[in-house]
Amino acid sequence: MSPDLTLPEALPEALAEALPEAFPEPPALPHTATTVRPYGDTTDDGMVQLSFTLPVPHGPRADGAALQLARRMGVDRPMLVHSKPIGSAFTFFVVYGPVLHEVDLDTVSVIEREYPLLSAKEVNTAIGERLGRKLVVLGACIGTDAHTVGIDAILNIKGFAGEKGLEYYRELKVLNLGAQVSVPDLVRRAREEGADAVLVSQVVTQRDAHLTNVKELAAELRAEFGDTERPLLVVGGPRFDPDAATELGVDRVFGRGTTPADVASYLVHALVGAPA
Amino acid sequence: MSPDLTLPEALPEALAEALPEAFPEPPALPHTATTVRPYGDTTDDGMVQLSFTLPVPHGPRADGAALQLARRMGVDRPMLVHSKPIGSAFTFFVVYGPVLHEVDLDTVSVIEREYPLLSAKEVNTAIGERLGRKLVVLGACIGTDAHTVGIDAILNIKGFAGEKGLEYYRELKVLNLGAQVSVPDLVRRAREEGADAVLVSQVVTQRDAHLTNVKELAAELRAEFGDTERPLLVVGGPRFDPDAATELGVDRVFGRGTTPADVASYLVHALVGAPA
Amino acid sequence: MTTAAVPVAGSRTGKLGLDPAQVRRARELAAEVGRPVVDLARSHTTVAVERATLRLAGLNGADAEGIPWANRLVDAVRDQVGLEHGVCLPVWEALRGGGYRDLTDLAAHAATRTVPFRIPSGAASVRSEASARAAVARGIARIDERRREREELVARWGNPSGPWIYLIVATGDIHEDIRQARAAAQGGADVIAVIRSTGQSLLDYVPDGATREGYAGTYATQENFRLMRAALDETSAELGRYVRLTNYASGLCMPEIAALAGLERLDMMLNDSMYGILFRDINPVRTFVDQRFSRQLHARAGIVINTGEDNYLTTADAVDAAHTVTASQLLNEYFAKEAGLADGQLGLGHAFEIDPAVPDSFRLELAHALLARELFPDAPLKWMPPTRHMTGDVFHGYLLNGFFNLAGALTEQSILLVGMMTEAVVTPFLSDRDLALRNIRYVLDAAGGLAEDFHPAPDGLIARRAAHVLGEAVDLLGDIRGRGLLDAIAAGTFGGMRRPPAGGRGADGVVARADGYRNPAIDLLETT
Amino acid sequence: MTTAAVPVAGSRTGKLGLDPAQVRRARELAAEVGRPVVDLARSHTTVAVERATLRLAGLNGADAEGIPWANRLVDAVRDQVGLEHGVCLPVWEALRGGGYRDLTDLAAHAATRTVPFRIPSGAASVRSEASARAAVARGIARIDERRREREELVARWGNPSGPWIYLIVATGDIHEDIRQARAAAQGGADVIAVIRSTGQSLLDYVPDGATREGYAGTYATQENFRLMRAALDETSAELGRYVRLTNYASGLCMPEIAALAGLERLDMMLNDSMYGILFRDINPVRTFVDQRFSRQLHARAGIVINTGEDNYLTTADAVDAAHTVTASQLLNEYFAKEAGLADGQLGLGHAFEIDPAVPDSFRLELAHALLARELFPDAPLKWMPPTRHMTGDVFHGYLLNGFFNLAGALTEQSILLVGMMTEAVVTPFLSDRDLALRNIRYVLDAAGGLAEDFHPAPDGLIARRAAHVLGEAVDLLGDIRGRGLLDAIAAGTFGGMRRPPAGGRGADGVVARADGYRNPAIDLLETT
């Protein structure tokens, strides 16, 4: 072996770079503390994974189309790692690559709970003391949606994730109308029962059924009660964007993993005011 | 039952719409024949699937950030369907949603084979008749890359996907230098052997090793031979963008699933000219 | 019969060492529980049964508002003379008398309330019944013909070699469904199920014509059946493999849809004795009456039914409620056989729904699946993939579906409904279906004959669990025998849903049969 | 010893009914094939062995150019007096004579070629050897200490309960590696392997200091070892579970890295008798000499080695070449035991690499995996996930990895290297690793004691396949015994790679030992 060692290409520089920094600091944060990019295996590498189908027969043209789409989505140097024909008219793709976009954490709209999480006791006390009567809650799945498990999880005593449902709260009067309730029926019942809040679940989202149904309900409630007199309108379901309340014309949207206490606390906050 | 039937909400209109069209045509193509959008379960619904990690602790803020990123990528109404902490500093997401971008098939750059696919016999005949000597092909994995299976698949007799490799072609003289060949060594051997074509494989892509190595080789070959005298430079590997030849300074880029015949036919096309 | 080709366990049972006396006891109890319900079915009719009878006699189509003529006619008859005697006597009596061109013409007039209906008696009654019988017999002959056609096509193109791979399409648009069904068949699906729009089961009529406007499913209509069957015949020919078609004989129009399925050569039908009661809040008596007639039609048509026990596990816990699945399978078996279905037509349902966080969940699934296999060795069991514990983690979902497929292979299930990784997200994308097919293909091919190497340790977790579940099912059936099935349903025994006998939709469509009730369709189905 | 806690099969074998005479024959042949190679190792030294010895004696660090002092010193000695007598005699002779502050000081002078080296004889030789021995003994004592430390920590924090879950980090930057390793441990990993940069195995020196510039892996340096071990100790304390650390004693610096691993309390090391030859074109003799010394160090340090048979199946077909894996495992076992490793330290490698398109591929995998399990019942086998047949279809890859995990559970493998769904795409993302952990957790928990229900049918596909592979391995070893291992390697027997004995890198670093060769490290390792 020669005294000055034979080194493979490109290594000495790499090492030289590494050497001075005997015990370097952990990697620097992205250039501003509030801007982040996706993390594949290195800070700020921007790596994302993407899959989709194009209605184009399998072949180089389809591959080129997939790469073009990825680039339009902001993926720099997309790697087309999988492309498979589906039948004769479609191709399915998997793409990896670094996305150029950043997320500005400061402008992220966060639906953090804007109210304190209360225990059942606190909820009961607040209603008892400040409302002086039971709060009436009317629940239903509207339209042709028959997925009651979500609304039941919120309303039924049995509850969800170890928490009892709203029926368990002494100061709440809960009426669960169940599945496939039509909008007119629900509005009528809200009137009859003098509901303080209407809680509606929508699970089927195909063709935006959930959005259509909820907007219709919001409009009918307004038409029936006027905007100031109407009951609070709360919608929930796994595929709602929690940010969409205004767009839908409702007061609050709850998404995946909501617990009964989240909802009870919100009702107190919105209808009764903060506890003493 | 009442004579006029009680119909659930929203159905009669839907049905009414459906009725006139007793036997309608298959769905129309997207608005121009050359523009397509991703296909989830309906033409032009634009649905894509996306996953990535953000260096943000799990929680509503992280979820909001993920939705922001999806929107920046052009996903309208992104559905955040999964968000899971990884350690304490990261969150992993799965997002579905319709992407607003379209792909214009007319502007897709397609690296279709721009030359005819020849049989071994045709290749041999073309070289024999028009070059009058063997074509010299030099192959290697450069840099510290030791993944020889890909270049072996192209060069070794054993070949790939049932096709014999270039060694099998009577009129090709193939020299396979194997793994971890340094750029200077390869340039020297190209000179010594009078190579007509240099075939280089790069499989490791982390930190863009493949791009760096190939650009270095292209520059050195030009420096050594001048641009007109230099051997044809062909690179291959599973993660190359076949479209990147110009950017890399090489003559042709081969990607996933290349077969020996693809390469032999290209060599004839580029170095010998089309067969009679 | 064609259904014999569905892979069943036959003699390959006995891994669990079930107690034969216990198995016998379970069946006896199921019969005792079911018998009074059959009596109920035999002593009532429903608007849907009567409409189905008219459809067999050739009454198709709908008026300009989309209301089917069958509804128009039955409603008119009911208004005037009630349905206690069945729709046939008054209808053919009117037809014989009135100079109407045909049934449709009669229905159109009836809709304007200009037809005077009456219940004939004596010779008139005999003649009306004979005409009705002749008309209905043509419909049944047509069903027989479609069945023979299926047998020929299967003989020509052959059956799948392994378990039948069953896939759902659910776009809401029959034409997108067809595109997707074709792609699925090309990708390896053996059975295509067209899911129905969310609202259809509560419609008290069958929509008419081709439809493109369903939510999360496509309306079941005769024309949609026809279009899809034709498309699949084309694809079957292309592939040299008979691709089966399934839909739902369920909801308020169960018997009518069963009739249409027979007429349009559908091959399997979702048809459960209790699903509508539990999950659609349909009146229990209505359901049991409709069910019996629809099953008689399925029996005739050579259609394999699929029962819906899997659904219980979407609302009840799959471990706690495992025995309710077994008990319900035994009941479904009893009702099915009473209606004339053969073992080879009993696609009893069960599912892979144990919370994956439960330790040994996969072994417990194997125990449940093997119990069903060994209790019903000759039935083409239908094995349903995980749904409830699927999440937005589509990668994990893909894995879970792979283990579902493996459990299916190890316990030799007959019909594998293939799970979609997007179960918790959206109705399946085209690509989900293709990936799912690749998943099951890998599992079936890679596992090959692995069932041969799978031998639950005697007295191990699997054998103990299976014996325990069977014991619980026997206890439950014993309890139900005491109180009656309707009462048990009211108490929330199945799927945790409480449904009182008098409640539920469609109750007003139930009619107690009079002594002079006549239904030539039932007669023909029971006697020819 | 701590390694005893690696789960092994112990007495739970015998599912395959292997012929004991055949098994005995296989081991005898392996010994006959290996013996001449051990003789070769005992009669040569290499620059790397000598450098490792100096490192044990405390020679750390590098000069301003990054060239380690160990290299500087060995090269200088070799230039002047050759290495036939080992580096110790001339070095300690010079140290004793020359007024150098310490080894480093001597190395610095030697680098400027100002130190006159000579081979001492007689009493001088005895004295030099004794000083060298004392210095080296301190290094070995340090290794012993680190081993005891590991035993204490494991006793305090405990071992994983099931198989050890083994995960790779490979960012090239030790600090990113640390972030990712911590997240992986928090997610459930029991063993973290830091993959090395593409180029390192061909470096004839060990880089110095913390590094952030590797390609597809991070340089193995003493400082990187220290940083990662410290980080994992912190995480272990946090989790109350001892998280192990692995690296590669492989390539041109195999023995030095083994020494550093012992000194920095690494827990397992990739160390194979032939990997460097086959996959890095390193000279065969160099490899065998380096290997023996590195294994003696591992034995002392209580480190579990992992052999590299899985790699054969990345270039050769996993079915055709299955017996080459078995033969190589038997050879690795022989070499390892000869070097002093206990059964509990033999992490023999094998892999799930059969083309998933092969019918019954999963059953064949089970046959191969069970064969290894039953041939080496007391070894902590290391089961490697699919790589070659992974594609860009990451969904399918995730499923395949699940079946790999299941095969591991069913055949009770000890160390499960967890596959990444992006195997065909990139070195793992943080999220790939987390998903992979979720995959294996599901499989292990859901399958639970399923191995209890897995009984390959006697004379079924699995048993026949295992017997066949063992038979082929015996034949192969018989053939190799005839021609010699070096010749067999030259002929491309393993992984299809042809490597002649005189070829390959690092050949010039091999030196035949003279009669007076002294290496106190080897003496100490063999005698204390």
Ligand code: B12
């Ligand atoms: C159980 C189930 C059923 C059961 C429903 C039983 C019942 N009584 O609810 C049965 C088997 C009957 C069923 C049938 C159908 N289903 Co379904 N079903 C599911 C399944 C497996 C689980 C849903 C569930 O129970 N989740 C558990 C609950 C607790 O979660 P959740 O609903 O998200 O509720 C939580 C939050 O969202 C929130 N929340 C929900 N609602 C509300 C309301 C308020 C006010 C608040 C504050 C909070 C809140 O709080 C809850 C607790 O955290 C899902 C797939 C899946 N894994 O998600 C499909 C799924 C929902 N079903 C689907 C479909 C299409 C159907 C059918 C329409 C199919 C068909 N055409 O036949 C039928 C018909 C049903 C109908 N008419 O609506 C689709 C919907 C697709 C879409 N996005 O549009 C899904 C996603 C499956 C799929 N991928 O195809 N289904």
Ligand code: B12
């Ligand atoms: C086999 C293999 C190995 C073998 C290589 C044996 C050998 N002699 O080649 C061994 C086990 C030694 C190995 C080691 C390592 N590997 Co490796 N290995 C693979 C594996 C499993 C398969 C690659 C392969 O053989 N593909 C089959 C061939 C036929 O396909 P191909 O290369 O794409 O070639 C085709 C085309 O691309 C094209 N083509 C390729 N080259 C050329 C050239 C020309 C001129 C033309 C025309 C066409 C052409 O034609 C071929 C036929 O169609 C991949 C994972 C995977 N499944 O892809 C990882 C992979 C390539 N390895 C990887 C890594 C990181 C390593 C290591 C560096 C890990 C480490 N740090 O220890 C080591 C070190 C190797 C080194 N110094 O380079 C990474 C690379 C990550 C990245 N993208 O940067 C991968 C992707 C795995 C991973 N996800 O981590 N590896």
Ligand SMILES: Cc1ncc(COP(=O)(O)O)c(C=O)c1O
């Ligand atoms: C037996 C049965 N019928 C019907 C359905 C579907 O519901 P619907 O009747 O609302 O279409 C299911 C759902 O899986 C079922 O199992």
Ligand SMILES: Cc1ncc(COP(=O)(O)O)c(C=O)c1O
């Ligand atoms: C035994 C052994 N050594 C080393 C390596 C890694 O290669 P390198 O030595 O290039 O880091 C492997 C790869 O899997 C291996 O199995």
